[in-house]
Amino acid sequence: MAEIDGIRTASAKFPKPVDKKFQYGTAGFRMKANLLDSVVYRVGLLAALRSRKLNGQTIGVMITASHNPPDDNGVKLVDPMGEMLEESWEAYATTLANAPSDADLVNAYAKLTDECQIRGETKANVIFARDTRPSGAHLISVLIEALKVTKTDYADYKLLTTPQLHYITRCLNTKGGPYEYGEPSEQGYYNKMSTSLRAAMQSRQFHGSVIVDCANGIGGPKLRELVKNMSAPSDGGLDIRIVNDNVIEPGQLNHQCGADFVKTNQRAPPSSHAAPLTRCASLDGDADRIVYYFNDSDGAFRLLDGDRIATLAASFIGDLARSAGLGEKLKVGVVQTAYANGASTAYVTQDLRLPVVCTATGVKHLHHAATKFDVGVYFEANGHGTVVFSDLALKRLGKYEPKSPAQSSALETLRALTALINQTVGDALSDLLLVEVILAHKGWGPKEWDLTYTDLPNRLVRVEVVDRSIFKAVDAERKLESPPGVQAQIGAAVGKFKNGRSFARASGTEDAVRVYAEAATRSETEDLAQKVATIVRQAGG
Numbered sequence: 001m002a003e004i005d006g007i008r009t010a011s012a013k014f015p016k017p018v019d020k021k022f023q024y025g026t027a028g029f030r031m032k033a034n035l036l037d038s039v040v041y042r043v044g045l046l047a048a049l050r051s052r053k054l055n056g057q058t059i060g061v062m063i064t065a066s067h068n069p070p071d072d073n074g075v076k077l078v079d080p081m082g083e084m085l086e087e088s089w090e091a092y093a094t095t096l097a098n099a100p101s102d103a104d105l106v107n108a109y110a111k112l113t114d115e116c117q118i119r120g121e122t123k124a125n126v127i128f129a130r131d132t133r134p135s136g137a138h139l140i141s142v143l144i145e146a147l148k149v150t151k152t153d154y155a156d157y158k159l160l161t162t163p164q165l166h167y168i169t170r171c172l173n174t175k176g177g178p179y180e181y182g183e184p185s186e187q188g189y190y191n192k193m194s195t196s197l198r199a200a201m202q203s204r205q206f207h208g209s210v211i212v213d214c215a216n217g218i219g220g221p222k223l224r225e226l227v228k229n230m231s232a233p234s235d236g237g238l239d240i241r242i243v244n245d246n247v248i249e250p251g252q253l254n255h256q257c258g259a260d261f262v263k264t265n266q267r268a269p270p271s272s273h274a275a276p277l278t279r280c281a282s283l284d285g286d287a288d289r290i291v292y293y294f295n296d297s298d299g300a301f302r303l304l305d306g307d308r309i310a311t312l313a314a315s316f317i318g319d320l321a322r323s324a325g326l327g328e329k330l331k332v333g334v335v336q337t338a339y340a341n342g343a344s345t346a347y348v349t350q351d352l353r354l355p356v357v358c359t360a361t362g363v364k365h366l367h368h369a370a371t372k373f374d375v376g377v378y379f380e381a382n383g384h385g386t387v388v389f390s391d392l393a394l395k396r397l398g399k400y401e402p403k404s405p406a407q408s409s410a411l412e413t414l415r416a417l418t419a420l421i422n423q424t425v426g427d428a429l430s431d432l433l434l435v436e437v438i439l440a441h442k443g444w445g446p447k448e449w450d451l452t453y454t455d456l457p458n459r460l461v462r463v464e465v466v467d468r469s470i471f472k473a474v475d476a477e478r479k480l481e482s483p484p485g486v487q488a489q490i491g492a493a494v495g496k497f498k499n500g501r502s503f504a505r506a507s508g509t510e511d512a513v514r515v516y517a518e519a520a521t522r523s524e525t526e527d528l529a530q531k532v533a534t535i536v537r538q539a540g541g
Contacts, residue, residue, distance in 0.1 A: 003120070004106050006149035007045065011102040014041040014142060024093035025508060026084070026362040028076025030065050033135035036073055040139045042096040043075050044126075044146025045109055050089060051124035051152070053116050054080060060169035062162050063130035063139050064286040067215070067260035070253045073135045075143075082170030082181075082424025084364045124152040127169060129160035131218040131286045132247045157186070161222050161287035163427030164189050170424050179391070190229040192419055193433060197230065197238075199416035200437045202409055207445065209239035210279040210436060213269055215258030219287030219428060220245025226429055238436055244271060259284040259291045259383050259428075267301050268293060279439075279446050283428040289383040290428035292435065294446040302450050306379035307344040309435060310334055312449060313387055314377045315352050316438045317417065321375070323410035325403060329396055333373035335359060335366045338478045338503050339381050342518050347453040358476040361505070363426065384426040387434075389418050413441070456499055457522040459529040461515040465540030468506035471513050477505045483539045493531045497524050502532045513540060 060078030171184035231237030370376025379385025
């Protein structure tokens with residue numbers, strides 16, 4: 001009873017904004033920072049319950065809004081193995097966040113405790129961190145209020161990238177077990193990355209430098225720390241040139257820079273002055289996404305997005321498995337969404353001869369599907385993704401006895417990759433090193449990487465509708481089940497274009513439908529996109 005009274009008293013300091021409805025999604029809760037006090041307090045309550053439900057395993061809480069503007073912020077939970085919050089608990093987060101009053105909140109908390117059969121005497125453990133947004137420190141203080149009233153043991157990891165918090169959460173929960181993930185600290189993260197990078201290189205040489213745009217976010221200072229732990233370029237180490245790492249001026253976060261800017265605008269940040277054929281990469285605000293790009297010899301911009309990273313990784317890992325003599329024992333697969341360029345899908349299935357699975361949009365769907373393979377490679381086109389190795393794959397890699405020096409070399413590289421890759425979640429710093437290792441092994445620059453296949457022209461159109469809920473998608477969001485007859489009209493439009501493909505899916509945040517289209521030429525793509533947009537507009541009133 002004392003706990004309930006404490007929860008009610010503390011809740012009164014953080015009243016829920018009137019007429020605001022909150023929804024926990026893939027990114028957790030994300031909005032203007034001045035609306036978040038009540039939400040963060042209630043997420044703190046849920047984190048304590050989640051830990052108790054899982055017998056005191058450590059739960060992570062990250063305060064970040066990723067690629068959003070500086071005035072926004074957000075909060076999301078990290079489950080014990082470093083994965084996203086279990087989907088069924090997203091509804092609990094939404095319920096607590098929307099409780100209208102303090103009394104309603106404690107009733108919802110008590111009901112949830114009872115329904116989930118959570119024992120109050122179980123000690124809860126929570127860790128948390130934040131990115132560089134000015135509102136973060138205040139929101140952490142709100143979170144601590146919730147952890148104190150629930151008598152939760154907690155640890156503040158201060159400023160971290162989102163993937164670093166995922167990493168530490170998994171390390172804490174696997175410590176001392178058969179699948180111990182690493183040292184549960186920021187320094188432990190750097191040690192693991194730098195050690196595995198050296199092992200993965202197998203005495204090969206990096207070629208040239210890579211310019212990394214850090215979106216003026218947390219990735220800047222953390223990449224600098226990682227570089228301190230790596231071999232210097234003069235000793236054969238990777239030459240990383242960091243730009244856009246101004247975390248002193250909050251307004252610069254994601255301003256005309258970062259992965260989302262590059263992907264959306266299909267151009268380098270204005271601050272970029274890279275020479276032709278120089279490798280460039282951009283992180284997002286919390287360093288869980290990365291895209292590559294370069295200017296060709298004619299000065300034309302070339303984007304190497306998440307689809308390109310996925311195909312590069314799948315190709316390399318598949319080749320290594322075969323070279324190690326494990327080609328028949330490691331099933332490598334690629335997971336994509338409907339937004340993946342059709343040319344990338346064809347390249348994986350026809351050239352690499354690897355299976356492709358398509359899932360609904362959202363990293364949690366891709367990650368889940370990737371775990372069905374021995375080695376699952378998943379990246380969204382926006383650059384968020386990773387590679388997941390199954391427990392069986394790790395056992396086989398650990399026990400396998402190579403039959404030749406060539407097999408031994410490939411096996412050692414594969415084993416190093418399992419440590420270099422942050423398997424908990426998309427991690428821009430880890431993915432950066434992965435790409436650089438692969439390019440070094442292949443002896444490729446960005447031009448050779450770009451030539452693996454030619455993207456089909458594509459177009460994304462936003463169509464405002466009266467009620468997005470009438471647009472119901474099926475088949476991994478590639479077809480519309482309703483309104484009735486709309487999918488047949490889209491299919492008829494697509495059939496008139498060479499290499500035509502198009503789909504429509506409702507936005508998760510606004511009354512709009514997003515139309516994606518591909519075709520053989522740029523003009524045909526534009527024509528198809530507008531035709532399907534018209535169909536959607538008419539159906540949506």
